[in-house]
Amino acid sequence: MRSATRADVEAIREIERLADERFRDLGLGFVADGEPTSYEVVAAAVDRGTAWVEVDGVGTPIAFATVDVLDGCAHLEQLSVIPAHGRRGVGTALVGAVEEWALCRGLGVVTLTTFADVPWNAPYYRRLGFEVVPETRWTPGVRERIAEETAFFDPWRRVVMAKALV
Template sequence: MIIRVPSRTELPALRTIERAAGEAFRALGMAAIADDEPPSLAQLSAYQRAGRALTAYEEPGRATTADTPPGQPLGYLLWEPVDGCTHIEQVSVHPSHAHRRIGRALIDHAEQDGSPAPLTLTTFAEVPWNAPYYTRLGFRTLTDPELTPGLRAIRTHEATLGLDRWPRVAMRREPTRPGLWP
């Protein structure tokens, strides 16, 4: 698998991935999440220009599915610095490429590309491919007193968007690669 910052011409494909990945929420009674608009091209472009967008691609010569032509992104991750941490804003994998450790590879790559800092994210507590998945990747749920000011602001913003209709948590993972943490 190849992971790199996407080109400007690949940004529309990230919106397609997000829409496809969001469809799984419909089966959980979370149609509002499935129907939510992906990040705009302007938002994706800002992450891309800052070097905080990562995309995963099939290695040359490997077969892809009809849903993903050769050379197209299979998944993507957006991150931003929040309170000294690398905060994962979004990670999505096209469902036709699920269960291939693409999300894990993107998260691990974000850890390597960001400063030597912990990773944080906010997510749905009871969605199997959200908090339980991140727990398997070494994240732990933060208690309310552990929330940093930046994470509190993110959670407040999520609540204004109506995401708190379903239980949400903030999570953190300490750097996993030797030498990343002083």
């Protein structure tokens, strides 16, 4: 695993596109049909030092994670693994890198938004120690993210999760 570079931006976008194809089988084709995160947004995460890639044996990126600071917490913006490389601990290692990054910056909580009922979303994060945050405890920034995300689909499908690191 390594920090992402500008040379990885298009690969990161392709990883997201490939990973999103899995949503078709769950009747969530609109996720797969959507555009991956824009070049500019990914490049900004790279430039901030908040993007990591896992690479295969020849150095080709196969997974990535991006994070931002939101309301005083590390917020996992995106975690994607090429499906052919899934279920091998790659995503877990990337989440670990995000947690380490957060701790080094004095951020004691990692938050994220995800689908409640997709096996590799909320159930996966639960196994990593994340817990669903009740709506009454959502921060303003998280509320804004959920509002942006659910403009395109039913809000009940999304949850906010958090993991205390300290």
